[in-house]
Amino acid sequence: MERETRVLEVFLPLLFQPIQPGDRFAGRVAYPYVGISLEPGGLGYYCDVARILAQCNHRPNAAVQSMFEFWKGRTTRELIRESAPFEASKALPSDEWMTESRPAFPLYRIGGIVLDYEKLLSWGTAGLQQNTEESPLWSAPVQSLCAILRRVISTYVDQARQLGSTDIADSLLAIQNRPPASVRDAIQLLWIVALSSGTWNYGRLDDILGPYLQADLKDGSLTDESATDLVVALWDLISQYDNKWNNRVIVGGKGRKNPEAADAFARIAIEASRRVRRDQPQLSLRFYGGQDPDLLRRGLDSIAEGVTFPILYNDDVYVPAVSRAFRVTEEEAEQYLPYGCGETVLSHCSVSSPNGVMNLPLCLLIALFGGVHPQTGVAMGVMGSVPNSLDELWQRYCLEVDRGMEALAAYQRHIYDVTGTEAAFIVASVLGSDCVNRDKTLLAGGSRYVTACVETYGNTNVADSFAAIEHTRVSLDAMREAIRANWVGSEDLRHSLVSSPKYGNDDPNGDRWAVRVHEQACGSANRAGERIGWDRHHIVIINNSVNVLFGQLTPATPDGRSSGDTFANANNPAPGNDRNGVTAFINSLVKLDASLHAGAVQNMKFSPDLVKRRRPLFESLLDVYFAKGGAQAMITVVNRADLEAALLEPEKWGHLMVRVGGFSARFVDLAPDIQREILERTVHD
Template structure:
């Protein structure tokens, strides 16, 4: 019996009834489980401090005691088949802690491969001291060190997972900032040199940090690298402290992974094991709890469209449909953890996760200091815009009845062009407009707070929303009918918490002002995708830096920036063989534009270019 079958076999009846057995890419539904363990970020500095002999001694009385020997076996298997220089490196790390940068990189990478993790945490903390010592002593020059990092980047790229392969540099909470900055600067330079879509380099920054990190980051972004992604510690540390319920010192160890979720570097687990489509939840609400795609009754006792006398009643029904699904996804998350704890100790992950060694328990079996969960949310912006349209056209202006709007949506607006035009004319999130942005906050706060309530109920340290995208907005859009924001059936939904394509009409300042209205202390990560033309990074660069710094000063938590022109993307669609170098951000990950399926290309092309 597979692990998935074991999880589903433990479903209480109420859980089995609410979760489809089909994959989320195939079924038309509101909520879907994801069967995986993801997002572990390990204590690599501890590994490099101890070396394999030290690690073996530390693990002697734990279920993970075989880890060091297993790594030695791997090292031994390479000797005789690699270069003389590589043999020296492998022999140097077979027992003792690494002494040099080259040795530290090698031990880190061997361990990462064995652990199965695709996310590497604060790598400047792990490797910075080795790099600085070698540079200071003349063991390496900067060009040699850069080539080593470029080689590591190529290895990460070959370990192909475009949704992960995250590593973090910069930020508060690094013991030796000067040494860490040496690696961080080299990491940015390597990203500029190799031009790959992996690893996903992320720069944390704060007031007073080495300004050269920021300058080199903007250089790289302006050249079209899409990396590093920018994370604002001044906002994120207090937000993480509140959301996770931890001290400021622990919050300083927040680490983005995957498509943009946060964990506490080697202190917490927070696998994203559920998906909810908020626009589909509204669709179900407007059809008396029934899925119009397949006729299945999803939620009982939901009023018909004709029964709502005011917007508050409609809002309460929408909330009930969302809550119905959030509760089941939280329960599903804990069941997955329980099965994983029984199935496997995940020894390589647990050995470098606090406090598994002290507890002598696996990361998902009571060993990790904090065991949380994540809920991926999609369709959030479209749900908010649609609710705002319904509030305005039906309940405030009384221009149409709710059944009339539902009829128009069910017809995919065919024969209802006047209604669709009216829906599109209502103000939307992303324009710094009070009512639309207020509805976005209302939808955001509801799903975040409802998810957070589930942690105590199911026995997790936290259960937090993540507002990300891995082009799921496009895939889930295929199964979502026409919506009140004017979107037609099957079209992509908005990316993460960004405005819907074409709906932000008041310019980049208004767009950024809307983004900062959503409280970052309620979730475990949100994607802020931004697309700028190349001109912003030439003579207009001072204006760009003033704009983005003001955004961060006013509460912006994060930015994932693509620098590209519409002409370039259209040319790449016509002649893909000539545009293999063109990189774009899809959501929480980057990809060569020509490698995107055509629906994904069209969705990226439709986003506003500032």
């Protein structure tokens, strides 16, 4: 802990960057080249060699060389890899998931922590010290941390004064020791501490900031308009922090302590997102039967304008699903938070992270080819004779998935163990629910729930592959030959595979396999967790354009997909395969049980004509989707014609926002292959 405190003394002042003219709050950051982080800089103690080399034009001087020497073998990531358990290492020999074609890779990060901001705001830094002074473990580090934070704040006060930003200076002075009394001060303290912690998902800001906002509105120190300006200013800084895969803000939902005040903040938050029209923050609206319908209505208005936010979460389905998946009470489950691209964590009492990626279609191919990669012939699976029937193939596929899941679970535990030994993550620990009471650090017994998840990709392609093999009764020898040749000479076979039943059309022959693949992957992750003593190890079916990347690295698959083609996006049908209308698409989606995993994302694309001119129909579709068990929806409102126009004249279409998967982006900023994948998705109109 002493080491970490001393690192923070240097690290935090370097992390924080000057206030820029026009800022309404202090708090910009640039991650130092070396330091300690949960995820943004690297995992644990990191040394960002690539960035340093780029900075010195790949000609490091002697001092830099000796720094590299010092860090060699000392970064947390290297320590993890070097000491990884043998079996897990064997199954996960590489970390190069962006360039190598393999079924599974570990990831190095702790991505799913949200701090207890309510505690922070009610205590202030002084309260934080008082409430930890009895603790043998935490007393000294918290004293040091608060001293560092006060120095950061003092520096910012000087800057604010120089810039003439008295409102910023006043807020900073107000929170230097005391708890905040206004929403402005509350945002300022929250923001500085969030940045100090290395977390970048913020939880239920409506419930946390609502009471401050309500008091300010009541006493006249703010109006709706000036409050919206403040939230817009916070959104600007979140956007500057720039991680479009995270930066989640949650509003609405069950289990809020101050629902009325929270609703007031939520309305302003939706309006702020509508105004800034950026890809961040990822504003997410939770709703349920008993909530003021005005919030959802405003959310849909914003979506109809093409904003892509808020992302919608149906608590009537999600809360029971989280309760079942995470084995917690419904009351605890009410404090679920979507983070990142769509994973779930329990607010400030659980650690969670997606620490592995799995390429399910490649698992299928390796099973089909008896344990070897179909293109390279490299052994990378469970070796054995090649399967010759559908049943045998299914058994072999399950073995491949189990092998990957078991390796990833073991590796994940190892990541937590090594990282927990290396780093206490002081800010995240003391602002979690249990570390102080337990006198333990976050990853060494301090967190109430330790959970983890594996990102699976191509689930739909695997399901469609099995459905197509079943439907066409193709011999697996012929299948292998066709895949090796990437369909050359097997065009007729490919045609019949492509025209076989596909998931997404409410066709039992397609959807049955989607359910089977889904349940197998979910169950496999659970069992792999249990083997290492975890009862909360899940898959997540999210998307962050890895469906495109993994597609590029994967040979042809039995659903008729060609080598290199994109995978389906998350839980969705493969692009263009949902040909039976939006009602059928929705009926298929809700067949996948939401209570078996730690998050799945559903992308839906609707035409502006439907959403604006025929709004009651659009709302009917969503209502039925949610009533039938739809847990989540990310909606893009866009014309195909607009997307095509944007490809031709990107300079005119900078405003066009689309939901890629687990994140939003300006369409014109996306890589051509991702643009193409989005274009190919069905627009419902």
